[in-house]
Amino acid sequence: MSRLIVISNRVSGQRNPAAQGGLSVALAAALREYRGLWFGWSGNQTEHFTGHIDLQRHDGVTTATIDLEEQDVDEYYNGYANRTLWPLFHYRIDLAEYDRSFGSGYERVNERFAETVTPLIEPDDLVWVHDYHLIPLGSQLRERGITNRIGFFLHIPWPPSRLLVSLPFHKRLVRSLLAYDLIGFQTEEWLDSFRHYIERELGGHVDPDGTVHVDGRTVKAAAFPIGIDYKEFQEAAGSEVAREACLRLRKSAGGKHVVIGVDRLDYSKGLEERFAGYRRFLEEHGDRRGDIFLLQIAPPSRGEVHTYEAIREHLDELSGRINGDFADVDWVPIRYVNQGYPREELAGFYRASEIALITPLRDGMNLVAKEYIAAQDPDNPGVLILSRFAGAALQLEDALLVNPYSKDEISDALHRALEMPRDERIRRWEAMIRSVREDDVVKWRHQFVAELEGCAATSKGPNI
Known part of the structure; x- marks a missing residue:
């Protein structure tokens, strides 16, 4: 050989x-x-x-x-x-x-x-x-x-x-x-x-x-x-670290719906457009305020390149403005975190989140979307909202596919995900998990x- x-x-x-x-x-x-x-x-x-x-x-x-x-x-x-x-x-x-x-x-x-x-x-x-x-x-x-x-x-x-x-x-x-x-x-x-x-x-x-x-x-x-490495990720998702991370996020959520995004701090990931779409959702669905929050994990990327410094400053401003305009004394709409987490913890965070909002403007594949699907509870899976411009959209056709440039599409997808019946969530997840499991790394x-x-x-x- x-x-x-x-x-x-x-x-x-x-x-x-x-x-x-x-x-x-x-x-x-x-x-x-x-x-x-x-x-x-x-x-x-x-x-x-x-x-x-x-x-x-x-x-x-x-x-x-x-x-x-x-x-x-x-x-x-x-x-x-x-x-x-x-x-x-x-x-x-x-x-x-x-x-x-x-x-x-x-x-x-x-x-x-x-x-x-x-x-x-x-x-x-x-x-x-x-x-x-x-x-x-x-x-x-x-x-x-x-x-x-x-x-x-x-x-x-x-x-x-x-x-x-x-x-x-x-x-x-x-x-x-x-x-x-x-x-x-x-x-x-x-x-x-x-x-x-x-x-x-x-x-x-x-x-x-x-x-x-x-x-x-x-x-x-x-x-x-x-x-993804399906077998390896399943082991990570079943670890004690993952279980503790899941419980930690659910406890801090206090019964609120969790929408998660995990991306490097990069302009290709559509973070500004994601924040704008989430803002539109809060504007259009006032009854959901206080009942949902977006956990955006975005570790810094290529800090030596000035473009990325500008992205971070702008996202800080956008998240601060959304929180300032919509937050209440016991609720903030965005938890924006500029640090990375080990795979086991991320697996637990995925499991605790009812929705994943993955909206790259252009992406070769996007493995976060596949990891989110792999981390879900088969009896009560979450909903994946995915940009149609990610390579993964060609395989994960049962996700809610959106145009990340459209605030309205993101807002409508969030509303649909929150209202989606359990049997539809299971049907969509089962179709996607087959692809994730069979077409692995x-x-x-x-x-x-x-x-x-x-x-x-x-x-x-x-x-x-």
């Missing part, structure tokens, strides 16, 4: 297994199965880049991390990855910043990743590269003589061609993807956008089975919808790796 080499921007949670997310757990399981190696940035900075690799082994998984210079972090991570690609790929062209130094830093760090990891790759290894931070890495590895099968998975949306062409040197970036043998997307929608770009901008063509042909290069592109991982194993090894990379 071939080894599996996973390469990502960060190596997640290996020193603190309790803090790992479902994706980290699934990738760690794959690495144990394939005797693999997880390579990435340590999260630490160094005065001068040396290429030194810190090799460690945790719970059967070998990790290899490198430190980056301050300029690398500023230009590659805070710059091109999170101020150029992230907003553009989430359809926020108005927020995308195009700076020559960002692009240079992005290329430089991908070269440093390639230069450092190349000696660790053995001839029969499978290489799996993750996410938008490392799009050019496959091409960089090919330039260094790596002919192994290399796969790439994009965890965020792929934008329409009309938006992507606004990126300077967009053809160079997309052509670098052609160095991979397999390119994975979360949904058919993102896959279709990629195919359209290939045909319109690069003059390639795509076979019915998803095989992409450009300039003599053949690459397989497909959708692999990611899920283990299935996602097995499908991608199996597809990559079936690819022919590459003799050389494309010209970009």
Whole structure:
């Protein structure tokens, strides 16, 4: 059996297994199965880049991390990855910043990743590269003589061609993807956008089975919808920590209906629109005031990027205004919390909440929606209100799907959720839990790796 080499921007949670997310757990399981190696940035900075690799082994998984210079972090991570690609790929062209130094830093760090990891790759290894931070890495590895099968998975949306062409040197970036043998997307929608770009901008063509042909290069592109680690999350939801968290929230609610939202503090998550929709609900349903509250958990995200500072300030203002306008001496309509919680506690909070309000403006998948469904009591499940622009909406069709830009739709969905009969809640939940259970992260991982194993090894990379 071939080894599996996973390469990502960060190596997640290996020193603190309790803090790992479902994706980290699934990738760690794959690495144990394939005797693999997880390579990435340590999260630490160094005065001068040396290429030194810190090799460690945790719970059967070998990790290899490198430190980056301050300029690398500023230009590659805070710059091109999170101020150029992230907003553009989430359809926020108005927020995308195009700076020559960002692009240079992005290329430089991908070269440093390639230069450092190349000696660790053995001839029969499978290489799996993750996410938008490392799009050019496959091409960089090919330039260094790596002919192994290399796969790439994009965890965020792929934008329409009309938006992507606004990126300077967009053809160079997309052509670098052609160095991979397999390119994975979360949904058919993102896959279709990629195919359209290939045909319109690069003059390639795509076979019915998803095989992409450009300039003599053949690459397989497909959708692999990611899920949660259902078994692992069930264990977390059944833990004593989860039970205590559930009781804690129910006790503090004092019989009031709990609406929960859990999101990173990011403009793609639609938090401002969510608050506006919730305000509209309070305006239209005065009889519900004092009977419901929104618990919004939003841990800070990328504090070094000024856009996120502005988001936090604006949400502080919005939540304060709503509480000031509607609160009473014994009730506040929004509990707005800027901190994260371990998975076990979150599972308990989900169980205690009658409604989940998940309204991203654009999201590759959104695993919070799936975690909420997995945490529910089968005899008395809550209601999921979900943005139709989340990848998960394609699988969780029995959620109450809303347009997050519409305050009225959010308000109407909240009212409908509160009034929904128990038998309808159970029927909708049973349909969704089947999808969550069957299309889990283990299935996602097995499908991608199996597809990559079936690819022919590459003799050389494309010209970009």
